[in-house]
Amino acid sequence: MASEDATGAVTIPAGGLIEPPMAMALNMHSSPGVYALLLGAGISIASGVETGWGVVKDIVGKVAAVRDPDNPDARNEAMADPEKWWEANTSEPLGYSALLAAAAPKPASRQAMLAKYFEPEEGQDDSKGPTAAHRAIAQLVKRGSIRVILTTNFDRLTERALQEVGISPQVVSRPEQIKGIKPLAHSQVTVIKLHGDYADLEQRNTVDELEAYPDELQQLLERVLDEYGLVVCGWSADWDKALxxxxxSTRSRRYPLFWSQYGRFSDAAQALTAQHDAVVIDGKNADELFTDLVRRIEALDHLTTAPITRDAAVVQLKRALPDPLRRIELFDLVDQSVTQIINRSTPEHRPVLATSTTWADTFGSNVRGYRADSDTLLHLLANGVFHDDGTHDHVWRRAVERLVRLRDSMPGTYNEYLEKMRHLPALLATWTIGVAAVLSRREELLATALYRPEWTVPHSGHPRRGPAWYLNPLRILSAEGLHDMHRADNGNKFLYPQSNWIKETLREPFRLVEPSDIAYREASSRFELLASMIAMDTDKPDLANPWAGEFFLDSTWGHDGNGLTAIEAELTDTWPLLRAGGFGGQLLRAQEAFTDVTAWRGQYGRTW
Known part of the structure; x- marks a missing residue:
């Protein structure tokens, strides 16, 4: 139960210097988990998903059209007053159950009829998806600000947005579910669908259906309204009489009521806000309200939490590294730096969609943003992997595993190159681990770092592969985008822009580990070759692509056994990477992989 004593809630009234959006952010930040959301149809308008009453009207119109096919106005006449038309032509009042029973009596036909209103049409994955508001709400849930969501909508946009950030919500859409749910305070988030789910025959839409709630649902609703503060958005209060x-009827509010209104303010809404002395936020649509709220709360986070500096984090890591009693401290240090990256890797901060005129700017901004977000982690990995003796390898691997999950769900609408870039932090982390392993002569670590974790594009049906395949820099970073933002000093394009940019941007984290620029570049080139050999070691020809980079240049590759070609002589049964399980532990596979890389360079590589 949320309570003032338990949470230390601070109520800050709106007025004067504190505008309503500020008051809401201050209250929610000071009392995480204390506020519930009440979301109406307005939250989903931008998604293209139809409202519940809109679906009823449309189906009634279709029924009227097929009932009177010779009347071209039949559909419009019925939709003008669906309830009146229904009662005049059937033996019972209009209701969701009766309507679907008549129009689509079988579950399969009912599902097919309803899906067109709520699910993207084939080939249009960017339609009917979560809005910016839904995704901002998911961020509020993820950070613990919101734990209860009441909604009159029966779409699944809220659930989809939560799932995109790795949250499986507890959903209540039918009264009989309530008895078995976790206590609200014990669930990360509970979504209470007051009008049911779109595929549920018990959904409530018509005026009669909205007159009263089942007893179990009424009791749960009253509990939420009594125990939690409330933020109302997108709800007109016009039709939902029971709500x-x-x-x-809530006797007294323990916490303030914030009511966001965009457009007409109904009489019922005015009465409720006056009764509860609500803080009214006027003139913001749902997207603006919640994205603004996230920004304000994050600003307060920066004030209340003094983040550890990058250099202090490295010092702390070095002290904890050799001490077995500080292993949890080291784990938390790295894990928290990953969490900071994940929290910033959202469409609000790193857009996955851009117009043709803004694409280049968005690409460059995202590249620089991901790099800046990853800075502390990259310093920790460079120093940690280099000085570690293998004791903490699981910590370094976990960092990459968490970053790889940034692409475990696909956004509704996206640009291919911006979406793929969500794996850039994982690529930078893996590259840093690899170069540190080369510098510390622990190349056996690559037998896991380039094979695990396995991943594939969600719902693609493709086999899962290791980082050597899906983190290939040529897949993650568009050459065209890099050419626009990263040029040579003379203004020319780099032959291998991905390779050059990564080596340049990762030089600084290795300063304490390897002061020599020459030694650093040699280690980077060796890592590129080893990653390329593993990438070529596949029975799928379309996946056999090296990490084509500057190690292909004659200055690095060498002639007559010099440079990187000398690695061929290392390929024996005692080679550390082979003994650790790389190439399945088979020498022949390693030798063939080197030959394949050499052949690829000869056919496609630029060697000057």
Missing amino acids: VRAVG
Whole structure:
């Protein structure tokens, strides 16, 4: 149960210097988990998903059209007053159950009829998806600000947005589910669908259906309204009589009521806000309200939490590294730096969609943003892997595993290159681990770092592969985008822009580990070759692509056994990478992989 004593809630009234959006952010930040959301149809308008009443009207119109095919106005006439038309032509009042029973009596036909209103049409994955508001709400849930969501909508946009950030919500859409749910305070988030789910025959839409709630649902609603603060958005209070009564009958509010209104303010809404002395936020749509709220709360986070500096983090890591009693401290240090990256890797901070005119700027901004977000982690990995003796390898691997999950779900609408870039932090982390392993002569670590974790594009049906395949820099970073933002001093394009940019941007984290620029570049080139050999070691020809980079240049590759070609002589049964399990532990596979890289360079590589 949320309570003032338990949470130390601070109520800050709106007025004067504190504008309503500021008051809401201050209250929610000071009392995480204390505020519930009440979301109406307005939250989903931008998604293209139809409202519940809109679906009822449309289906009634279709029924009327097929009932009177010779009347071209039949559909419009029925949709003008669906309830009146239904009662005049059937033996029972209009209701969601009766409507679907008549129009689509079988579960399969009902599902097919309803899906067109709520699910993207084939080939249009960017339609009917979560809005910016839904995704901002998911971020609020993820950080613990929101634990209860009441919604009159029966779409699944809220659930989809939560799943995109790795949260499986507890969903209540039918009264009989309530008895078995986790206590609200014990669930990361509970979504209470007051009008049911779109595929549920018990959904409530018509005026009669909205007159009263089942007893179990009414009791749960009253509990939420009594124990939690409330943020209302997108709800007109025009039709939901039972919900209006429930909000109105709440005896006293433990916490403030914030009501966001965009457009017409209904009489019922005005009465409720006056009754509860609500803080009204006027003139913001749902997207603006919640994205602004996230920004304000994050600003307060920066004030209340003094983040450890990058250099201090490295010092702390070096002290904890050799001490077995500080292993948890080291784990938390690295894990928290990964969490900071993940929290910034959202469409609000790193867009996955851009117009043709803004694409280049967005690409460059994202590249620089991901690099800046990853800075502390990259310094920790460079120093940690180099000085470690293998004791903490699981910590370094976990960092990459968490970053790889940034692409475990696909956004509704995206640009291919910006979406793929969500793996850039994982690529930078893996590259840093690899170069540190080369410098510390621990190349056996690459037998896991370039094979695990396995991943594939969600719902693609493709086999799962290791980082040597899906983190290939040529897949993650568009050459065209890099040419626009990263040029040579003379203004010319780099032959291998991905390779050059990564080596340049990762030089600084290795300063304490390897002061010599020459030694650093040699280690980077060796890592590129080893990663390329593993990438070529596949029975799928379309996947056999090296990490084509500057190690292909004659200045690095060498002639007559010099440079990187000398690695061929190392390929024996005692080669550390082979003994650790790389190439399945088979020498022949390693030799063939080197030959394949050499052949690829000869056919496609630029050697000057």
